[in-house]
Amino acid sequence: MRIINKKPVLFEKSNHNIWTDPYIQQQILKKHLDFQSDEASRRQESVLKIVNFVLKHSKPKSHLLDLGCGPGLYTSLFADANYIVTGIDFNKSSIEYAKRKRNGINYILNDYINDYPNGKYDTITMIYCDMGTHSDSDRDRLLNNIYHSLTNGGTFIFDVFSERIISDRRENKNWEYAPQGGFWDEKEYLLLSQTFHYPKNKVFAYQHNLLLEGTIKHFIIWERYYSEKEITDILEKVGFRKITIYRDLLGKNNFTSSSEIFIVAEK
Numbered sequence: 001m002r003i004i005n006k007k008p009v010l011f012e013k014s015n016h017n018i019w020t021d022p023y024i025q026q027q028i029l030k031k032h033l034d035f036q037s038d039e040a041s042r043r044q045e046s047v048l049k050i051v052n053f054v055l056k057h058s059k060p061k062s063h064l065l066d067l068g069c070g071p072g073l074y075t076s077l078f079a080d081a082n083y084i085v086t087g088i089d090f091n092k093s094s095i096e097y098a099k100r101k102r103n104g105i106n107y108i109l110n111d112y113i114n115d116y117p118n119g120k121y122d123t124i125t126m127i128y129c130d131m132g133t134h135s136d137s138d139r140d141r142l143l144n145n146i147y148h149s150l151t152n153g154g155t156f157i158f159d160v161f162s163e164r165i166i167s168d169r170r171e172n173k174n175w176e177y178a179p180q181g182g183f184w185d186e187k188e189y190l191l192l193s194q195t196f197h198y199p200k201n202k203v204f205a206y207q208h209n210l211l212l213e214g215t216i217k218h219f220i221i222w223e224r225y226y227s228e229k230e231i232t233d234i235l236e237k238v239g240f241r242k243i244t245i246y247r248d249l250l251g252k253n254n255f256t257s258s259s260e261i262f263i264v265a266e267k
C-alpha cells in the first residue's frame with residue numbers, strides 16, 4: 001500500500017480501472033445520463049449531431065456495432081432509425097441500464113480489446129475519443145479486428161483528439177478531500193491527482209492515488225491524441241482505402257476539449 005508519485009511508464013496499466021470499478025461505474029452512469037453536460041457522454045445536442053453524421057455516412061438500416069456503447073444513448077437512436085444494432089461495453093451498470101431502456105438491441109457485456117465480438121457489420125462506431133484511451137499496440141489489435149469484421153464497403157466512424165488538445169492541458173498536481181465520499185468512493189477519501197505529458201508519443205496520463213481508510217487505489221487514464229496525417233497513415237496500414245477527416249462537427253465542449261476530429265474510414 002503505497003502512494004505512487006512517479007511518471008508512469010508509457011501505457012502502464014494501473015491496478016484499478018474507473019470503467020470497471022463497481023462503485024465508480026455507477027457514478028459514471030449518472031454522468032452519462034446528464035444530458036446538459038459533456039462528462040462521460042456528450043450533451044444531447046451533440047449526440048443528435050453525431051447520430052445524424054453516422055446516418056449520413058453509413059448504409060441505411062444496416063448492421064451496426066457500437067464499441068464502448070455506454071448506456072446506449074447512440075445505439076437506441078440507431079435502432080430508432082431501423083439499423084440492426086449491437087453494442088458492447090464492459091461497464092456493467094451502463095449495459096444493464098441500456099438493456100432496461102430499450103428492447104431489440106443486442107447488448108454484450110465484455111471487453112472489446114480482449115474479446116472482440118463475432119459477426120460482420122456494415123458500420124462500426126466508437127464515440128467520444130475512446131480510441132485514445134488505449135495503448136498503441138491495443139489500438140492496432142483493435143483496428144485489425146474492426147477491419148476484418150466490416151463488410152466490403154463498410155465504414156468505421158470514430159473520433160480522436162487532435163494536436164490542438166495541447167492548448168487545453170498542462171502538466172499539474174491536484175488534490176481533493178471528500179469527507180462524506182463522492183465520485184471516487186462512497187466513504188471519506190483523499191484523491192491525489194497528477195497530469196503528465198509525453199509529447200513525443202502524443203499522450204497525456206492522468207494518474208490518481210485514491211487514499212481510503214486502510215488502502216490506496218491507483219488509477220491511470222491514458223489519452224492519446226493524433227495529427228491528421230498520423231491517424232490516416234495508421235488506418236491505411238490496416239487496409240482502409242478511403243479515409244475522410246471532419247473538423248468542427250460540434251460546438252464547444254464543456255468538459256474535455258473541443259479539439260476532436262471525426263474520421264470516416266471505408267473498407
Ligand SMILES: C[S@@+](CC[C@H](N)C(=O)[O-])C[C@H]1O[C@@H](n2cnc3c(N)ncnc32)[C@H](O)[C@@H]1O
Nearest residue numbers: 019041068069070089090091111112113127128
Ligand atoms: C467516454 S465513454 C463513451 C460512451 C459512449 N460511446 C457515449 O459516448 O455515450 C467510453 C466507454 O467505453 C467503454 N470502454 C472503454 N474501454 C473498453 C473496453 N476495452 N471494452 C469495452 N468497453 C470499453 C467504457 O466503459 C465507457 O462506457
